[in-house]
Amino acid sequence: MxxxxxxxxxxxxxxxxxxxxxxxxxxxxxxxxxxxxxxxxxxxxxxxxxxxxxxxxxxxxxxxxxxxxxxxxxxxxxxxxxxxxxxxxxxxxxxxxxxxxxxxxxxxxxxxxxxxxxxxxxxxxxxxxxxxxxxxxxxxxxxxxxxxxxxxxxxxxxxxxxxxxxxxxxxxxxxxxxxxxxxxxxxxxxxxxxILIAPHRDGGQAQFIDRPLPASPAAGRFSELLAWIDAHLAEEHSIDALAARVAMSRRNFTRHFRQATGTTVKQWLLKQRLLHAQRLLETSEASVERVAQAAGFGNALALRQHFRSAFRTSPSDYRKRFRPNAPA
The missing domain is CATH 3.40.50.880 (Class I glutamine amidotransferase (GATase) domain)
Structure with a gap:
């Protein structure tokens, strides 16, 4: 943007x-x-x-x-x-x-x-x-x-x-x-x-280049895990804790996570948090500080830094553009 x-x-x-x-x-x-x-x-x-x-x-x-x-x-x-x-x-x-x-x-x-x-x-x-x-x-x-x-x-x-x-x-x-x-x-x-499509797909073409992955029970567990994380973005998420949640070793978890999403845990989490922050800025009256906490950034300074890096604007300016009648 x-x-x-x-x-x-x-x-x-x-x-x-x-x-x-x-x-x-x-x-x-x-x-x-x-x-x-x-x-x-x-x-x-x-x-x-x-x-x-x-x-x-x-x-x-x-x-x-x-x-x-x-x-x-x-x-x-x-x-x-x-x-x-x-x-x-x-x-x-x-x-x-x-x-x-x-x-x-x-x-x-x-x-x-x-x-x-x-x-x-x-x-x-x-x-x-x-x-x-x-x-x-x-x-x-x-x-x-x-x-x-x-x-x-x-x-x-x-x-x-x-x-x-x-x-x-x-x-x-x-x-x-x-x-x-x-x-x-x-x-x-x-x-x-x-139009019944995902609003955002993670990963990239590497997932589709002539090396299909075999179906496995891990795929279902990862789908459930990603949905759970998305519902708990305000919380801290370590790789070890997420790996334990799907009963995997850290090494197997990071490998399967990249295969499932096409990216790393850190990059996926950042993208989901930014998307959630965008939605909150557009649809709620929460302060930038509250938006930062709800999206898992901890504080407004961290949100502003990541937001500017990703979207070349500030959370406040983004809100002014896409929700111009929101309270200051």
Whole structure:
């Protein structure tokens, strides 16, 4: 979340469609940003599906779609989404690259989902940035564009004006993250519940790279443990105590925890506490000190330090933005 981010009353989201697109990829940003507003004071986003080619566009599923606009729609968009691309080795046409560059130059937020990172890289919009793409294409992206740092272990990367995601369902994570950045955690959580997906997934692509884990009783125990921790974030949680709770040694527990969540206990706890603090700042009148205690940070100073590091703003400024009528 960036406090200087201001959008018009009805922000326009331009989604690029092209011949041969996978319908699911196209539906991801339309589903997240096209959802009806969950708060009366928040206007809906306006979705513009912009066709790369004129006329009906064929999809990979065999049916055709008709785009509302051509690429000129990108010129008036506040957010431009490249929801995918044909293949990692297919060059994007000059008209698309020019449209992406113009949108970026006037300050639009640019989003590349899955292989959509490739046209963005070809347009020069990813130079010097850390990005994500589908793990199968990460090596090719890094080799073809050496000035781009490809992180194949994450679900998405937020670099401010440019966001990129890993493959397929990770596009939902990225779009929900951007929605959270623009409208707050409580709003994004309500949209996630409406479309029946998790508001936030922990871990990264490493969980999905061709090394499936065998089913085990530990998986059920970990699900129960994570739910229990989430309900007791205000308490202290040591690795030894959590390991004992699921009847594991410390070594086995840390290994299984990373396999289950894709991250460490410390990182997972910090992320959950920050998410809980966001929700409390948006939905309650509790002081920053009380929010810090309820989220498990102990005191307001610790919350402010972690909050600024994660969101580049203070808890008070965050509350002013997403709950402007809250008491001081």
């Amino acid at each position: 960036r406090p200087q981010e201001h959008l018009p009353a009805a922000p326009k989201v331009a989604v690029v469609a092209f011949d041969g697109i996978i319908p699911f990829h196209l539906s991801v940003p339309c589903l997240v940003f096209g959802s009806q507003a969950v708060r009366a004071e928040d206007p809906c986003f306006e979705i513009l599906v912009c066709g790369l080619q004129a006329g009906p566009l064929r999809t990979s599923a065999g049916f055709t779609i008709t785009a509302q606009r051509d690429l000129s729609g990108l010129e008036e968009a506040d957010i431009v989404v490249m929801p995918s691309w044909l293949t990692a080795d297919r060059e994007a046409p000059a008209c698309l690259l020019d449209a992406l560059r113009r949108a970026y130059a006037r300050g639009a937020t640019i989003v590349g989902l899955c292989l959509g990172a490739f046209p963005l890289a070809q347009a020069g919009l990813l130079d010097g940035r850390t990005v994500a793409t589908h793990w199968e294409a990460a090596g090719l992206l890094a080799a073809r564009y050496p000035t781009v740092k490809v992180d194949q272990h994450v679900l998405y990367v937020d670099e401010g004006q440019v966001l990129t995601s890993a493959g397929v369902a990770a596009g939902l994570d990225c779009c929900l993250h951007l929605l959270r950045r623009l409208r707050g955690a409580d709003y994004a959580n309500k949209v996630a519940r409406r």
